Amino acid sequence: MGNILEIKNLVVNFYTYEGVVKALNDVSFSVDHGSTFGLVGESGCGKSVTARAIMRIIQEPGRIESGQVILYPETVDGNGSVDLLKQSEAYMEDLRGNQISMIFQEPNAALNPIMSIGDQVAESFLFHQKQILCETILSELSDGQHRPSKAVLMCLKTIYGKAADDGDSFFFKLLGSVPFLRNWDRRLKSVAIRRAVSLIGKLGIPQPERIVNLYPHNLSGGMKQRIVIAIGLASNPLLLIADEATSNLDVTIQAQILELLKILKKDGISSILLITHDLGVVAETCDRVGVMYAGNICEIADVREVFEAPLHPYTRALLKSVPKINQDDRLASIPGNVPNLVNPPSGCRFHPRCMAALPICRHEAPALVNAHGRHLVACHNSSVA
């Protein structure tokens, strides 16, 4: 299985009044093709910053200092790799929502309140998959029942054929001023809406035909989040990044979304980078997991390994601190608090709270190394812990 995404030695700082927030300190991991990679950690450990760095949408006063974000768009056919941090802003704009879609925690921010649900999903189809839509229309035109006259058919074929190649060209600006051809794209839109209805239905929302005519405020949080996922999927992305996409939802609604993500994975829809602070969500949806603490990756392993044989002291402590379904004894808590990243602890950033700390941990940061198999860990003392 090849990589779809590889992050190498990513460093991100925020230059705030309080000082420099060292948010990401040499973060490296890779996401396999067609798999779900979970990034877990407590709040402020840098999960969202990682996602934003991949998309290159770090807010002010943040800066990506160094590192690489390599996308392998063509791995399927075995060629091509792009370092996103080296690309132009125009390239990134094209990539966002096209090859990589991102879903955030708050669905309201991602939806347009004054546009109908159907239009919003359809717009995403129109924007990212115009070519496929045009091809659909062309094939419908050739074998449809109510065929237009030969001349009109020729004309339409030319239009949609051209639109499939390049929908934004001068030709279409010109077209817009021809009276009876001005609405040439109406047909395109209706195909897009049809696709929207079918996608929304697939995401488990009852009566999609009705839903497409509603507006965001008519829907509940869980439904809105599914619409956001639909918009993200409409572009048929290579990678879907979901940042705490279920964290604000109720248990029964979260269950709906988690099942949905599993189905998407089974259908091989895309690779997913799932960001969450909930170890339960990780256990259920991910193939591989990266555990973050204070801007570092502590451990990366397959999901079973992380839960059954964790190597890093932080991972172990974290697992012991969440209540389990068969929890009979007292929870073990981690003493102290998550550090402030303006003045992170020296050496291993976990050392002030670590039960297994050695003298070396105070001044030397451990490197992320392969312990065995594909189990990576960053700790001076992982065997003892």
Added chain:
Amino acid sequence: MYSQNKILELRNLKKYYPVYGGVLRRVKNHVKALDGIDLDIYRGECVGVVGESGCGKTTASKAIVRLHTPTAGRILFHRNGRDDGESITDISRLKRGALKRKGIREKLQMVFQDPSTSLNPRMLVKHIITEPLREYTDLSSREMENRVVELLNMVGLSKTHLMRYPHEFSGGQRQRIAVARAIASHPEFLVLDEPTSALDVSVQAQILNLLLSLRDKFNLTYLFVTHHLLVVKYISTRIVVMYLGKIVEMSGTKDLFATPFHPYTFALLSGIPIPGSEQRMKRIVLSGDVPNPLNPPRGCRFHTRCPFAFKQCGDEEPGLEEIAPGHFSACHLKSRSRQKVRDKFGNGM
């Protein structure tokens, strides 16, 4: 096991919030946030209240500590020690002053979800904790100072934190301060509304353990509200499941997890993402969302989402009935519900 003496009885407790509308801003409708709940709470137990957002958990908590006045129903407070009729007071309509005169207000305290908004940002920790002492006790200022330090120590903070403002603390530390303030007046009953939801998991465990040890130490009684089922399982001795302003199931914690009855409880339990590789029960995915509490469905409120709903469910509201000893469920299927869930979803419960 907790003692059999009651501290609180809720009888048909209701809270309707008016909804205003029209040009004249007249009351158009009511949100039935709490629609007739009955609950006995015994000394020394921790009752967990779970349910989805908007089902009335916070409304119930606030009614009990009288942060608002219920629309209908009674809240009976049993004074400690005696159980003759004399010692029972209906506090549902008492004014603040009367509650204080009777010495009840200080017995019922509350800790809120978000410690950063529930603590006054302009007050020093010392003054935050002194406030209830000043109100409910007549300690000298010297004694008060000692008591504040004692309280801080109880929650794992120290004297060095006295002269700081809330923003100088982490979320977990702030929640400790909120707990210290709540226990300052020697309460008997604490309502904890999502006290760990805003906290990191590593810190959540610290607070949960702190609450458990304080309960043992002072024989406190808790009402612990949360939407997090594994947290409630960890801390509670008994669990109440709410749906749209009603109690749908209620039983001891072990029972509820091992042998639930109500279809909604099954759905909730099967929805828990389990942090580990243990076998989970097959997930029951409910269609749709919680209905609008402005117009709750007729009959059983859960019938619009219940996989087992039948004709009677849309017409008739099921009452909360004792199906097994100490185990109550409000479903027309009564004890047959469990078999139905098994037949349909094959859950190994």
